[in-house]
Each structure stands twice: as C-alpha cells, then as structure tokens.
Amino acid sequence: MTTPKTVTSLDWESHPPYLHEAYRSTVLRAPRRRLVPLPQSLSELTGPVFGYDDLQPLDDDLTQNAVKNAAPLGERIIVVGRVLDDSERPVPNALVEVWQANAAGRYAHHVDQHPAPLDPNFTGAGRCLTNANGEYRFVSIRPGAYPWRNHDNAWRPAHIHFSIFGTNFLSRLVTQMYFPGDPLLPLDPIFNGVPDERARNRLIASYAHDITQPEWALGFRFDIVLAGSQITPFESHA
Amino acid sequence: MHKQTPSQTVGPFYSIGMIRSAQNDLTNERTLGQRIIVRGRVLDGEGDAVTDAVVEVWQADSRGIYNHPDDPRHEQADPNFRGYGRVGTTMEQPEFTFKTIKPGSVAVEGEPRQAPHLNVHVFARGMLVHATTRIYFSDESDNQTDPVLGALESERRATLIAAHVESPDLPTYRFDIHLQGEQETVFFDP
Numbered sequence: 001m002t003t004p005k006t007v008t009s010l011d012w013e014s015h016p017p018y019l020h021e022a023y024r025s026t027v028l029r030a031p032r033r034r035l036v037p038l039p040q041s042l043s044e045l046t047g048p049v050f051g052y053d054d055l056q057p058l059d060d061d062l063t064q065n066a067v068k069n070a071a072p073l074g075e076r077i078i079v080v081g082r083v084l085d086d087s088e089r090p091v092p093n094a095l096v097e098v099w100q101a102n103a104a105g106r107y108a109h110h111v112d113q114h115p116a117p118l119d120p121n122f123t124g125a126g127r128c129l130t131n132a133n134g135e136y137r138f139v140s141i142r143p144g145a146y147p148w149r150n151h152d153n154a155w156r157p158a159h160i161h162f163s164i165f166g167t168n169f170l171s172r173l174v175t176q177m178y179f180p181g182d183p184l185l186p187l188d189p190i191f192n193g194v195p196d197e198r199a200r201n202r203l204i205a206s207y208a209h210d211i212t213q214p215e216w217a218l219g220f221r222f223d224i225v226l227a228g229s230q231i232t233p234f235e236s237h238a
Numbered sequence: 239m240h241k242q243t244p245s246q247t248v249g250p251f252y253s254i255g256m257i258r259s260a261q262n263d264l265t266n267e268r269t270l271g272q273r274i275i276v277r278g279r280v281l282d283g284e285g286d287a288v289t290d291a292v293v294e295v296w297q298a299d300s301r302g303i304y305n306h307p308d309d310p311r312h313e314q315a316d317p318n319f320r321g322y323g324r325v326g327t328t329m330e331q332p333e334f335t336f337k338t339i340k341p342g343s344v345a346v347e348g349e350p351r352q353a354p355h356l357n358v359h360v361f362a363r364g365m366l367v368h369a370t371t372r373i374y375f376s377d378e379s380d381n382q383t384d385p386v387l388g389a390l391e392s393e394r395r396a397t398l399i400a401a402h403v404e405s406p407d408l409p410t411y412r413f414d415i416h417l418q419g420e421q422e423t424v425f426f427d428p
Contacts, residue, residue, distance in 0.1 A: 025364025048322030099255025
C-alpha cells in the first residue's frame with residue numbers, strides 16, 4: 001500500500017530500539033521481527049479526548065494531594081514545560097500524567113521492596129491538562145535515586161515518569177524526565193538506551209531560575225515533543 | 239522541525255500514575271452496541287506472562303465512529319462511549335480484561351473500509367518504546383477485505399485475530415500478545 005503519511009511517525013533516530021541488552025529486561029520483551037508499516041487511517045489519526053472532568057483538585061500538586069497529617073519530606077520543586085508536536089506547534093488539552101519515587105527513593109507501590117522509608121504524605125502521582133499554549137505545571141518533591149537489580153550496584157538516576165496523550169493515538173508517549181548534573185546518568189542503561197546523545201539529552205530537564213520561587217521551591221523546565229503532527233504537502237515531498 | 243522526545247520504559251510502578259482506578263470497562267449503561275469481553279495475556283520470549291505490562295485500547299463506537307473531532311462523523315458519535323481503556327497486568331492478575339462494545343467497521347470517504355478492530359498499545363518494564371498492534375475479531379466478514387490484514391502473510395495475519403471463545407457471560411474473545419517468538423504478534427510502525 002502506498003497511502004501517503006499525513007502525520008509524522010515515531011522518529012527512530014530519536015527513540016531507543018526495543019532491544020538494548022545492557023537493560024536486561026529488554027532481552028525477552030523486545031519485539032524481534034521488523035515492524036510492519038501501517039498506512040495511516042482514521043484509527044491512527046484520532047485518539048482519546050480528555051477534559052477537566054477527568055481531573056481532581058490538587059492533581060497537579062504532589063506536595064498536597066496525598067497529605068494525611070503533614071507536608072511530605074524532601075526538596076520542593078516546580079516542574080513546568082510545554083507539550084509540542086514536532087512541527088513546533090503547542091498541543092493544548094494534552095493529558096499529562098506523572099509518577100515518581102519519594103525523596104528517599106521509594107515508590108508507594110507494594111512491589112517496591114527498597115528498604116527506604118515510605119512517606120505517608122506522598123504517593124507521587126499527578127496529572128494535569130496542558131493549557132492553550134501547551135503548557136503544564138506540577139509542584140512536587142525531588143525524587144531520590146534508588147537501587148535496582150539490573151547489574152551489580154545498579155542505581156537509577158532520579159527521575160519523574162511522564163505519560164502524555166497528544167492529539168492522536170500515534171502521538172502517544174511515555175518517557176522519563178531526569179535532573180541536570182546527575183552523576184548516575186552515564187551509568188544508567190535505560191537513559192543510555194537512547195543511542196543518540198543529543199536525543200538522550202532531551203530527557204534532562206534544565207534548571208529554570210525564572211520558575212524558582214524565592215524562599216519556597218526550585219524550578220525545572222522540561223519540554224516534550226510528540227510525533228503525530230500534520231505533514232504539509234511541501235514537507236511530504238521534501 | 240523539533241526533534242521528538244525519546245520514549246522510556248513505563249517501569250514496574252506505572253500503576254501509581256497511569257492506573258489509579260479501573261479503566262477497563264469502556265461502557266456505561268447507556269452505551270450503544272453489543273457488549274463483549276476481550277481478554278488475554280502479554281507473553282515474553284519464553285512464553286511467560288508479563289506481569290507488569292499495560293495494555294491500552296482505542297476504538298470506534300458501535301457504528302464505526304471515533305469520538306474525536308477529526309472523525310468526519312464525530313457529531314454522531316455515541317456520547318456514552320469515549321472509546322479508550324487501559325489495564326495493567328499483575329502477579330495476582332496476569333490476564334488483561336476489557337469490557338467494551340464490538341466496534342463497527344470504519345468506513346470514511348477516501349479510505350479503504352476497515353474491519354472492526356481495537357487499536358492497541360503495549361507498555362511494560364523492559365520495553366523502552368511501546369508496541370503498537372491491533373485486535374480484530376474472528377467472526378467478522380469484513381476481515382476478508384480489510385487493507386491492513388490483507389497486506390500480511392496469512393500466518394502473521396492470524397496473530398491479529400482474537401478468537402471467539404465459549405463463555406457463559408458476554409461474548410468473549412481471547413487475544414494473547416506475543417512480544418517475541420514463533421508466534422510474535424504483528425507490531426506496526428504507523
């Protein structure tokens with residue numbers, strides 16, 4: 001079939017391959033056969049639509065949305081950014097969901113056995129919708145690094161998981177945001193699963209002094225660029 | 239052009255952010271269409287069930303209309319059907335189960351008619367990028383002329399077709415997703 005693509009596909013120069021042996025769990029879970037090209041149809045060019053009915057108050061403030069008796073422990077942060085498509089257009093009304101470990105590097109999840117303390121006032125879950133300019137904002141706690149069993153003395157660099165729904169099903173993205181200057185980044189097989197250094201570095205937030213609030217919290221900026229933007233006829237013939 | 243943000247794995251703890259409440263019943267009491275159950279497992283290269291995967295589905299309503307502004311007929315879309323669901327697999331519950339409605343064939347001007355199907359993303363610990371596939375149904379005559387199925391060799395085509403299985407409950411279809419191996423599911427690059 002030669003149906004022309006009308007929106008941009010996943011750019012495999014930016015994304016990691018399925019198989020990255022240094023990240024051991026990929027070995028039995030990576031599809032091995034060549035992906036089958038899919039003509040873009042209405043099935044790919046549409047996707048779920050979310051709205052404010054899907055949100056609860058405080059969903060975007062992880063320092064408040066699980067408080068039982070006190071503020072959660074740790075370094076308060078503000079994370080802002082824009083969700084864009086790869087034609088540089090902002091994506092409004094994108095549902096952005098985040099989850100993360102607490103300041104001690106422990107997830108509020110029964111499978112997490114890391115012997116670091118749980119924080120009764122922090123579950124590490126947030127969500128919001130981008131505004132008309134594609135902007136999102138979360139208040140949270142800087143997550144801690146934590147050990148995992150991929151290799152000897154393996155530690156994940158501090159990160160926040162992001163799940164984003166763009167304008168269509170093809171633009172779906174799940175990723176992780178890292179912090180600048182983290183000495184664990186060069187050692188992490190998940191971060192380094194992205195072969196292209198410039199692409200990898202797009203996963204690192206930048207410190208944003210304009211977002212930092214005096215006497216209160218440090219600011220970080222993390223812009224997210226999705227697949228699935230309209231291809232103009234000019235671009236598709238280029 | 240901006241360069242895309244790379245994908246990363248959902249990791250083992252995605253339920254904190256992605257599955258805060260059950261989202262595997264896509265229907266409410268007013269949704270139009272035949273209720274069905276779709277269930278299955280996500281299997282790794284050794285045939286073991288992956289117990290920390292997320293399966294998400296996006297589908298048209300019972301008349302083949304997507305509840306999205308880019309569907310030319312979206313104003314007639316069933317207001318009681320968003321068409322999106324997701325569910326995680328766990329040690330306790332290694333099968334995924336969706337209750338939904340059988341979608342209609344998707345027929346819009348300028349595109350070949352597509353047989354009823356669910357559009358699927360699979361995420362898991364150990365998957366740096368999600369996988370994209372489709373679930374078709376074994377009892378649909380439109381499968382014979384579907385352009386996506388028609389472009390596949392018959393042996394591989396079978397990996398996209400959910401089998402109708404006997405059930406005392408609603409009509410039930412079984413669809414296992416094989417990430418690797420002899421029966422590796424067809425995964426797409428859309």
